[in-house]
Amino acid sequence: MIREITLQELDSAKFVSEKVQEISSAVGDRTAINALSGGVDSSVVTMLGHQALGKNLRTLFIQNGLMREGEAEQVVAMFRKLDVNVEIIDARKEFFNALKGVTDPEEKREAITQTFYREVFGKIVRESGAKFLLQGTILTDVDETVAGIKRQHNVFEQLGIDPQKTFGYRILEPLIQLRKDAVRSVGKALGLPPVLFDRIPFPGPALSARVIGEVTPERIETVRKATVITERLLKETGAFQYLAILHEDRVTGIRNGKRDFGQQIEIRCWDSTDARTASPTNIPFETLRQLAEEITRDVAGVVSVTYNIATKPPSTIEAI
């Protein structure tokens, strides 16, 4: 059982200095490595690792082909301003190969985990000689994995997997006692720019968690385009999280007066403080109309758009 540090009891500055100290002690003068996705959790971990280890931390951005539009370039540019060097690793082929024909959500996550840890990141870690891996696991990931709701890609010990035996390195998870609100507070204390630590949550399996059914480069491109529109139009809501999901179900549409058996995008926009419970945001109807209009106009093949109106529970924030 992991002891939670709530936002109320968190002393962010003290937390930062303790974690910097812990990472520094654990790694010593050896090297650590971490993967930065650009999300809040991995960004905070990168800064903690950077403060603890300086040049002895190697930070990679794995381009798995599942990220949002321009994401790799933006993340690298932002961290460059913070004097943190981030290497981009192009692994699109490896991930799409592993995802070919996979439709079950758990098998997708497993394919991504295996590709990430064994084939792509694991290989780099082994070749680099780094013995420590910094990860941004937070308490909600652990809860959901233990409860069997979702298998988060970075929760090993809770599942009885020894990463040292299985993957050959030790995992450090400095954020494991925190939930999302506390992580943001630590981000502020670390001096991260608001644009970074205020980012809406984005799942580990990236856009593959936003595609129901098989993940192909074409289907990822469809949901990526819908995501650009969704994020642009819903940014001003200030909501906890907003996302676009590509359904596998086909629905009837009309294009140029002819039947077009097309695709559907579902929009979700959540009010929440810690992701444990969430309610759909009461978005102005004009914004919903605008979302549907732009998505059906600009995203090829999409003839229908819906807005989620269920709460978590019994729904979850992501669809798969």
Add this chain to the structure above:
Amino acid sequence: MIREITLQELDSAKFVSEKVQEISSAVGDRTAINALSGGVDSSVVTMLGHQALGKNLRTLFIQNGLMREGEAEQVVAMFRKLDVNVEIIDARKEFFNALKGVTDPEEKREAITQTFYREVFGKIVRESGAKFLLQGTILTDVDETVAGIKRQHNVFEQLGIDPQKTFGYRILEPLIQLRKDAVRSVGKALGLPPVLFDRIPFPGPALSARVIGEVTPERIETVRKATVITERLLKETGAFQYLAILHEDRVTGIRNGKRDFGQQIEIRCWDSTDARTASPTNIPFETLRQLAEEITRDVAGVVSVTYNIATKPPSTIEAI
């Protein structure tokens, strides 16, 4: 090319007396038969036929297992008050057998058409000796069939099918020049009670048009329960049409703290005058919340509910 009679140019009383005269002349002292679904179109046709033919019209309600909750009983009771006798024919087994394993929307419609005309209704018509079939085809059905958007179950001539050769009877379609708004006006002129001619449109293939993927008794029961809630809560909107659709895609949910890979219901509610174009109704957010709460609470297996926000075109009113 069928000449449209618009609501503006329609003289309902004159239309009724002309159609009653036409039906009467065509049928003479022979008998006609018609199937009443309880929708506006077939209700209006039943009354026209009743006025034209009296006891020489035999009206059947085919219980195909795809109707809404209590629909057969309500329709029969309402027409009894109008002195029209309606026979209920239980054909649930025949329809579900024909729909087994069928997932393509066009094949579903075809299975229903074939079962209805050849196996169930066709058999009764042949045995009854009736030579005329009264049908509630309206102009929008013809447009959509010709355009290839949807294959309506009652449009034969437009598709080059001769019902006399194929099915052994002649089809009379007294409403074929009208769109929905004009049909309602004729309903008023016929003295139908508002509850009948003001009914929201309901598709020929009934709830099978509200199930994406295979139609089984269990899946129909799911969408039927969601439909009861949807119709009760959206009645007050006064919208043109509102409906619940059961998706085939599975989405993640949580029940009692455990993962529940469940089902999703999509709600559509349309503002429209003639079904040719339509916009989603701006429903109060509290009503949407209520819909989602009741559906996820009372409809077994459903963990997620969405609301359609796309217009027609490029969407269509029904999903399949």
